[in-house]
Amino acid sequence: MNLETMIFYFFAAILLFAAARVVTARNPVHSALFLVLAFFTAAALWVTLEAEFLAITLVLVYVGAVMVLFLFVVMMLDINYDLLREGFWSNFPLALTVAVLMAAEMTLVLAGRNFWANGNGGAPNVHGPGYSNIKELGRQIYTEYVYPFEIASIILLVAIVAAIALTLRHRKDTKYQDPAAQIAVRRNDRLRIIPVQPDNKLRPQAADATPSAEQQS
Amino acid sequence: MIVAMPNLTPVLPEIFVLAMVSLILVVDLFLTEKNRFITYALAQLTLLGAAWITVSTHTSVPSHTFSDMFVDDAMSDVLKLMSYIAVSVVLVYSRSYLSLRGMFRGEFFALALFALLGMMVMISANHFLVLYMGLELMSLSLYAMVALNRDSALATEAAIKYFVLGALASGLLLYGMSMLYGATGSLNLSQVATMIQHTTGNHVVLSFGLVFIVAGLAFKLGVVPFHMWIPDVYQGAPTAVTLFVGAAPKIAAFAFVMRLLVEGLHGLVHDWQGMLIIMALLSMAIGNVTAIAQSNIKRMLAYSTISHMGFLLLGILSGTLDGYSASMFYVLAYVLMSMGGFGMVMLLSRQGFEAETLDDFKGLNQRSPWYAFVMLLLMFSMAGVPPTVGFYAKLSVLQAALQAGFLWVVVAAVLFSVIGAFYYLRIVKLMYFDAPLDKAPLKPQGDMAMLMSSNGIAVLALGILPQPLMALCAYAIQRSLL
Numbered sequence: 082m083n084l085e086t087m088i089f090y091f092f093a094a095i096l097l098f099a100a101a102r103v104v105t106a107r108n109p110v111h112s113a114l115f116l117v118l119a120f121f122t123a124a125a126l127w128v129t130l131e132a133e134f135l136a137i138t139l140v141l142v143y144v145g146a147v148m149v150l151f152l153f154v155v156m157m158l159d160i161n162y163d164l165l166r167e168g169f170w171s172n173f174p175l176a177l178t179v180a181v182l183m184a185a186e187m188t189l190v191l192a193g194r195n196f197w198a199n200g201n202g203g204a205p206n207v208h209g210p211g212y213s214n215i216k217e218l219g220r221q222i223y224t225e226y227v228y229p230f231e232i233a234s235i236i237l238l239v240a241i242v243a244a245i246a247l248t249l250r251h252r253k254d255t256k257y258q259d260p261a262a263q264i265a266v267r268r269n270d271r272l273r274i275i276p277v278q279p280d281n282k283l284r285p286q287a288a289d290a291t292p293s294a295e296q297q298s
Numbered sequence: 299m300i301v302a303m304p305n306l307t308p309v310l311p312e313i314f315v316l317a318m319v320s321l322i323l324v325v326d327l328f329l330t331e332k333n334r335f336i337t338y339a340l341a342q343l344t345l346l347g348a349a350w351i352t353v354s355t356h357t358s359v360p361s362h363t364f365s366d367m368f369v370d371d372a373m374s375d376v377l378k379l380m381s382y383i384a385v386s387v388v389l390v391y392s393r394s395y396l397s398l399r400g401m402f403r404g405e406f407f408a409l410a411l412f413a414l415l416g417m418m419v420m421i422s423a424n425h426f427l428v429l430y431m432g433l434e435l436m437s438l439s440l441y442a443m444v445a446l447n448r449d450s451a452l453a454t455e456a457a458i459k460y461f462v463l464g465a466l467a468s469g470l471l472l473y474g475m476s477m478l479y480g481a482t483g484s485l486n487l488s489q490v491a492t493m494i495q496h497t498t499g500n501h502v503v504l505s506f507g508l509v510f511i512v513a514g515l516a517f518k519l520g521v522v523p524f525h526m527w528i529p530d531v532y533q534g535a536p537t538a539v540t541l542f543v544g545a546a547p548k549i550a551a552f553a554f555v556m557r558l559l560v561e562g563l564h565g566l567v568h569d570w571q572g573m574l575i576i577m578a579l580l581s582m583a584i585g586n587v588t589a590i591a592q593s594n595i596k597r598m599l600a601y602s603t604i605s606h607m608g609f610l611l612l613g614i615l616s617g618t619l620d621g622y623s624a625s626m627f628y629v630l631a632y633v634l635m636s637m638g639g640f641g642m643v644m645l646l647s648r649q650g651f652e653a654e655t656l657d658d659f660k661g662l663n664q665r666s667p668w669y670a671f672v673m674l675l676l677m678f679s680m681a682g683v684p685p686t687v688g689f690y691a692k693l694s695v696l697q698a699a700l701q702a703g704f705l706w707v708v709v710a711a712v713l714f715s716v717i718g719a720f721y722y723l724r725i726v727k728l729m730y731f732d733a734p735l736d737k738a739p740l741k742p743q744g745d746m747a748m749l750m751s752s753n754g755i756a757v758l759a760l761g762i763l764p765q766p767l768m769a770l771c772a773y774a775i776q777r778s779l780l
Contacts, residue, residue: 190506224301228364232419232431235316236438239412242323243442246405 089129096122107162109155117148131208134215305363308370310355311348311378312418318344319411326404334402341389341407345382345414352378358777366486367425372777373626374422376770377553381421384546384633385414387749391641392538394743398649401447401536409446410542413439417550423557426475426485430468433518436550437464440543444535456534463517463527471514477507478563487562494565505569511558512573519551521607522580532600533654537647540596541640544603545633552629555614560622560779567617574615579710581608586718594654598721599639602680605718606632612711613695616702619775624694626771631679631691631760638676638753645669645742645750659725661734669740670729672754679757681722682715687760694768 099119106112120143127136222230306313318340326337352375360371389410396402416436423429441464445457479485481503482493494504517524532540559570585605592598610632613625646653646662653659663670679688692715700708742750760767 190502193502225365226367226427227304228367229425229427229431232428232435235412235415236431236435239409239435239438239442242405242408242412243438246403246409246442247445247448 085129089126092122092125092129096126109160109162110152113148113152113155116151117144120144120148131212132214134218304365305361307355308361308363308422309368311352312415312422314351315344315348315411315415315418318347319408319415322404322411323408326408329404334397334404337404337407338389338393338402341411342386344411345386345389349379349382352382360778362424366488367423367428369422369424371422373556373774374553374778376774377421377549377626378418380630380633381414381417381546381549384549384637385410385542387637387641387753388538388542388545390745390749391541391637391644394746395536395538395644395647399447399536401538403446406443406446406538409439409443413443413542414546417546417553420550420557421553424487424561426479426487426490426562429554429557430472430475432550433471433554434468436547437468437518440539440547443539443542444531446539447536450534450536452534453536456531459527459534460531467514467517467524469514470510470517474507474510474512474514477503477510481507487557490562491564494563497565501566501569504563504566508563508566508569509573511563512570512577515551515555515558516577518554519607519610520604521577521611522584522604523577525581525584525604528604529597529600532603533594533597537596537640537644537652541637541644544599544636544640548607548629548633548636552610552626556622559614571615571617574611575704575707578608578611578615579707581605581611582711582714582718586714586721589718590721592721593656595643595656595659595725596640596654598656599636599643602718602721603636605714606636606680609692609695609711609715612699612704612707616698616704618698618702619772619779621695621698621702622779623768623771623775624691624698626775627764627768628691628695630767630771631687634753634756634760635676635679635688638672638750638757639680641746641750641753642669642673642676645740645746648738656725656728657735659728660732662729664734665737666740668751672750673729674726675754675757677722677725679761681719683719685758685761687757687764690761690764690768 096119099115099122102115103112103119106115120139124136124139124144127133127139322337322340322344325340326334329336355370356372356375357370358372360369362369389407393402396406413436416432416434416439419432419435420429421432423432441457441461444460445454447453475485478490482490482497484490484493494501497504513524517527520528531543535543563570582605585601585603585608589598589601589605592601606628610625610628613621613628615621616624643653646658659673662673675686679686682688682692684690696708696711699711
């Protein structure tokens with residue numbers, strides 16, 4: 082067993098452990114953190130496959146952005162975890178039977194000699210020192226895979242349209258500022274000029290009445 | 299490095315639809331509520347333009363482009379045309395329904411056209427990745443459309459169920475595809491097909507991947523045992539969306555199965571035949587038997603969809619060209635009937651009233667003899683009573699399966715469709731022999747009335763003269779698979 086294989090098994094073991102804990106952890110925050118660990122070790126595995134760019138993107142996008150958002154959501158929502166677990170044990174026997182059956186079937190298929198006899202592709206090519214993963218990826222995406230790439234962009238557009246269509250609510254009682262109206266305002270809209278004659282004095286009785294009213298209250 | 303510009307002529311319909319959706323999204327921003335019909339008109343115009351482009355760029359020889367990821371052959375052209383027609387009819391049917399419920403919004407039309415674009419991508423895909431992208435484009439638009447009426451708890455629940463199960467199905471599909479990629483070293487359907495032919499010895503990895511692919515496909519088609527989402531989604535979604543989900547996406551699902559199983563994995567035909575037989579039989583059994591117990595018409599039609607999808611699989615599993623064209627005929631006939639059925643549900647609805655139960659059909663003959671007759675034709679066609687198109691569709695599918703030597707499957711299919719005839723005929727009985735519960739006259743708008751009538755007449759006419767459509771299907775299949 083050479084060093085590379087040992088590294089692979091080391092990360093693979095952590096990955097499996099983290100993935101198992103994601104589903105078994107009682108606290109969803111712990112689950113989310115274990116998912117971060119799983120992403121991280123998966124990224125490490127990709128580095129050993131010489132897919133550096135994908136590995137870095139996985140860490141930046143999934144660990145850095147998506148999972149942080151996810152953690153925020155998990156912490157902000159007030160979820161009653163006991164309610165979520167209700168009915169777990171009543172469904173458990175059935176679920177266990179299905180799981181054991183599936184595991185047994187998959188073991189039978191995967192452990193058979195035939196599965197590995199042909200068609201497992203062999204080891205990936207080893208590239209020279211001048212090989213650039215990003216360059217290769219860019220070339221592929223913008224030439225051979227340009228069609229799926231464009232469709233992916235349309236899917237993102239659909240996501241925007243759908244998200245806005247589902248959440249935008251025109252409420253009439255919200256208070257908001259209209260900068261255009263604020264800028265376009267004219268002096269006459271806000272200010273009323275009342276011509277005051279210099280000889281038009283206020284009557285003294287009216288001036289005295291106000292303080293006395295305040296004293297009474 | 300010089301990269302050759304891909305040939306854009308075969309992709310013109312897709313490009314046109316995309317450009318028009320973007321235009322609609324922008325134009326819709328500047329429209330007031332009163333002028334919303336412009337969005338509707340633009341959507342119909344898009345469909346018309348796309349149809350014109352598809353017809354005028356049609357060639358009888360398949361053309362490939364975008365590094366062999368996109369294929370434009372006779373089958374894709376015919377199926378695309380039918381999808382345009384289906385979407386167009388759906389939009390006409392749902393116009394007054396939507397505007398009465400405050401859902402006549404630009405997003406509905408934009409999402410519908412995005413879904414159509416996804417279907418078109420799937421119909422002409424020649425690559426696992428493109429198939430998957432098209433599927434996601436369509437599904438995401440459909441999820442959003444189901445949830446569009448978000449104040450309804452039922453619709454939101456339906457959308458969540460649809461989304462979660464759809465995501466699970468996509469996962470299964472992707473897993474199967476990755477297995478096949480591992481075994482063949484290619485994602486291109488034609489290359490996968492040749493690789494499979496040259497693989498000698500065992501197919502264990504291939505069939506392992508195939509199991510997941512078939513499971514994912516079954517989810518999308520809605521056949522037993524992956525059918526649980528269909529009744530809930532059909533019932534919970536606004537009827538206009540149910541109509542949409544039940545029409546054009548079925549054509550795309552057929553194309554998906556054809557591209558994946560027939561073009562890509564034809565070398566494994568003996569592996570998938572067995573799986574399809576089980577799913578077809580179960581679908582016909584559970585779909586028809588459960589539909590009897592339903593009192594909600596949308597739920598009943600959902601279970602009827604499941605049984606029809608079982609019939610659709612019968613033609614595909616026969617593994618012959620005749621079988622494929624019979625299946626294609628079946629899916630087109632089914633879309634015609636399904637549009638009529640859900641269109642009728644919307645016709646009976648009015649402001650603040652949803653005609654959802656079977657009782658709403660009581661005494662329809664006294665309220666409007668003509669629409670009762672149209673519904674009678676649709677129900678007869680779904681049950682497979684001659685001389686309607688449903689009879690001919692069932693006949694050709696059964697014939698294909700019989701020729702492929704599946705006698706007992708055919709016998710079971712006939713038995714289940716006899717069981718199914720009960721609940722279709724029950725609606726006929728309710729319409730003609732029961733007293734109406736509410737006497738409000740039906741007042742459909744002019745375009746809907748005309749289209750609804752021609753929908754009913756088409757079901758009858760195609761049953762009497764099925765040859766043109768049958769020949770079209772045979773032409774499409776033979777030109778594409780040879």
